[in-house]
């Protein structure tokens with residue numbers, strides 16, 4: 409059965425710092441959910457509460473209706489991989505880390521782990537302490553994928569990886585997800601690289617939910633319009649303009665709205681229309697003062 413994660417009015421505080429501020433969100437069924445937010449917006453705090461590693465200061469996080477914190481039946485179904493990896497002692501080997509994971513993880517797939525060691529060219533005999541930052545990230549990717557947990561959370565796990573290894577991870581993730589669909593949350597700052605994997609996008613800002621849309625809808629919502637200043641002004645009247653740039657008499661704007669309506673207006677005014685990359689849309693939506 410597909411898992412249901414219900415986050416109700418969640419608050420996470422560190423002393424006087426409010427990291428998550430009354431956030432409510434439901435993640436239902438299988439999918440690859442993109443979790444986006446600026447630095448310090450609360451992504452890691454949210455993921456660590458979902459994984460049961462941190463107690464909520466207020467509100468609740470439920471997996472299939474059951475509280476997660478200090479509930480082994482729930483936490484064994486959740487795997488959180490964080491940047492740098494949470495793995496065994498530095499003096500232990502990669503093989504020990506995999507063995508430990510296979511003991512701890514009820515859905516562990518050893519053959520998958522072996523295959524991924526090859527993909528990332530990791531030697532099982534290497535000591536953890538001797539691994540480079542990227543190799544540690546690769547080990548995190550392997551542990552997260554081979555765990556096959558019904559709820560799999562990757563928190564910026566691939567930051568240390570070089571571009572070819574990151575692409576290898578995305579391919580491995582997608583292939584593994586197609587064969588074994590589950591609820592995956594990927595938090596990332598490398599938005600354009602990963603955007604094609606997302607089934608939906610969750611943006612948090614200052615610990616609050618700013619936006620949650622399915623990937624196709626959000627990709628269609630951001631448009632750029634380019635043309636003469638007065639024509640652009642007419643076409644965008646009453647719309648949400650995220651950013652404006654002028655070059656002589658030409659104006660370029662980023663607009664957020666219903667794609668068909670914006671495209672119709674742009675056509676009527678003879679403007680150039682383009683899709684706004686998800687990363688640009690994210691930057692504009694989370695810019696100072698854009699949140700109502």
Ligand SMILES: Nc1ncnc2c1ncn2[C@@H]1O[C@H](COP(=O)(O)OP(=O)(O)OP(=O)(O)O)[C@@H](O)[C@H]1O
Nearest residue numbers: 422425426427445446447448449450451452453454
């Ligand atoms: N252990 C901690 N003690 C005190 N404050 C913390 C702690 N961890 C996080 N915070 C604060 O909580 C807020 C949210 O941090 P969090 O790490 O959850 O954000 P993030 O979105 O994951 O950031 P980043 O993208 O930079 O990793 C920030 O203001 C941060 O300074």
